[in-house]
Amino acid sequence: MYEHIAEQWAAYPALVAKFALTTGKEADMDMARGMIARWKTD
Secondary structure, eight states, X not given: OHHHHHHHHHHXXXXXXXXXXXXXXXXXXXXXXXXXXXXXXX
């Protein structure tokens, strides 16, 4: 179950980035970039 949750959290920033590309809003893309930058793999 832990792996499934980790996969879902790992995919979320990519979904946010896809949404940002759809909206064209730089603030949305900044949010996605921030999520990716703060992602921890431990």
